Amino acid sequence: MAGLVAFAVLAVGAVSWLTLRDDAYVATPAGRTADALGPRAVDAALDRLEEAAAAGDAGSLQGTPADVVRNASLLRVRDLDLRLVDVLGRTDEGVRAAVDVTWRFGGFDVRPARTEVEMTFAADREDAVLTSVGGGDARSPLWLTGPVEARRSDRVLVLAAAGVDVGSVFSRAEAAVPVVRRVLRAWRPRLVVEVPGSAEGLGAALGAEDGQYDAVAAVTAAPDGSTAPDAPLHVFVNPEVLGSLGRRGAQVVMSHEATHVATRAPVTTQPLWLLEGFADYVALRDVDLPLTTTAGQVIEQVRRDGLPGDLPGPVEFDTATTHLGATYEAAWLACVVLAERAGESGLVDLYRAAARLGLEDALRDVADWDEAALTRAWRSRLADLAGLSD
Template sequence: MVLALAVVLVVVQRGARHEVDRRPVEVARASPAEASAALAAFVGGVEARDATALADLAPGGDVEAEELLRGIATTAEAVDLADVSARYVDQAGPVASDGSWSAVAEVGWRVAGDTTPSQADVVVQLATDAEGVAITGFGGPGGERVPLWLRGRLSVARAPGVLVMADGSQAEAEVVADRVTRGIAVVRRVLPGWRESVVVEVPASAADLDETLGATEGTYAGIAAVTATAGSSTGADVPVHVFVNPEVTAGLRRAGAQVVMSHELVHVATDAARGGIEPWLVEGFADYVALRDTGLPDRTTLGRAISAAREDGVPAELPSAVDFDTRADGLQARYEEAWLACRIIAERLGERDLVSVYDAARAGTPVATALARAGLPLRDLLWSWRARLRKLAQ
């Protein structure tokens, strides 16, 4: 029982006298103990893939919550969900008059292809009634992540070393899985030693992508895909997944969508999500690998960079971290400029040395030092890069 008896003072006027009438009134109160019990039952239901047990955690008559929880059991089975945990952390906001409230829970999970669990603080939506605490959903306005598997029943596609989870149709999941398989082959042409598994998540919308990643609304609205840790942890061994924005990729041609996926797989293969490398080298190298064998003309691959150079002049420096902000103006031009810089490195030094420069930067060597050791001082790269852009813009 989580209904508290609150004593309310009511003033009753009788002539010149004021009497206090003490009436017990029932008001809803959050119960961390019962919320913890509900979370434990949720974990048990997920581990057992027991759709009925999970549906029983929904409030009576809440068909939407029942369907969500049943769907989670189906998804858990499809993605081999393991190492599931959910620990009550704190209440999130007040209890509403209808008994609904939210709590923050530390949730852990691992899907097929991941070698270690992911972890994130997740808002759990709860309802309080005479029967106790029920689960109505996940997510809230606080900006915490909502792992995709908590969306309910997902479409899941597999290929050797590939798992795709999509909050959409089965056909969409299978298209993405095929794209990943082709992308792996693209990456291995330059990085033949890469043999890791790949997990791709496709939320239903750009807004859901923001929520899946715990980002503020609109952060990834214009981004086709992003490679990031699956949870909030950033340790050296936490899983890294590719997250796809279906609203952007739906507007791309087949070749463009493939380049996007191949680009993100380079980030997976090189562990770029953990940072520490000059952004122009990270993004330029990924595009170099993704575009290497496409045969596309410069007017296509460098179209936005050429337009920017014509309108604003040739940049004085290579793109900075600020230039790669997801909502920065001219973001696509910056990607193309970074790709051109890496293409020039490959032309001047050879592809093997481009990879060596990238590997050195990953190991902590400053990019300028790595370039100089390879035989291309940064100032010479910058001069050649600016000259090429100037020529293209003519």
């Protein structure tokens, strides 16, 4: 038995030695190329980048490292931590690595974000040098992927890829704050808006499947995908879609997303129709448009297909659906019906109570209704608008 134990210990030691053994832990000989890069060289490159970002000094850095350091200073990045997870593979230029990145934007994010990011490193004599960030299925945080522009106030921070009109986005974000606070008076805004250069860049920032957000103007999410109650929440803008909207439409989108931030919608548990309908209720509250316009798509859908049986759910809110606009309008109209029943303050109370108590209990306590009664009233309103009989 003692011999078997000794063999087991020896085997573990051998495995550990083989696992840790790496030729790159020896200084890279002159003339060796990317095939010599290993974990130690990548770790050292990450340490240098982290130190430069903390000091706010790009120094003699060029390319991607210089962009990262300048962005970190511009955005007041705090709690930055870069840790190598694994070397994923080698290319002609260098090595691809998975890196665990932790960061927050000072003055706006209370809790840091943390996500795994793919980075590429090239050999520079015996050192590794970061050459690009992004790729694969991992998220690609905007501030790490290239130079950004930023505008800030004490309540709004907008960061955008080079070439984006950051000023117009900042103006809409600033204008969204009083829109939200007219309904949610207790909100103390710390609104962060990120604008990649394209729909593809939006998908990369969110780690989304190709094309998932191509038709979406903006989305509110944690930059690391977290659903923790205290996760940082940012608005991510699709510049191609938002730029195609008129001035009023783009403002409604921004106010809608700011409402999601104020209510922390992505990390709560209300039904989707309530989350999205409430955000539209806030965004459209003071917009002077007739119901035939703000509910035009759902009215047309009802005239074509008849009245829906139920309030919209996850299937209707799928970003791939062809009737997404009508779904949002239907959800908004349900919240209008609730506000008419319980008052605006009642709608706010119901929204908050639904996360704690569930929808049925919240409806009973705030509006003296159940979901069936709400659905009947909502269908009746749809029927009236469409000129049908419920």
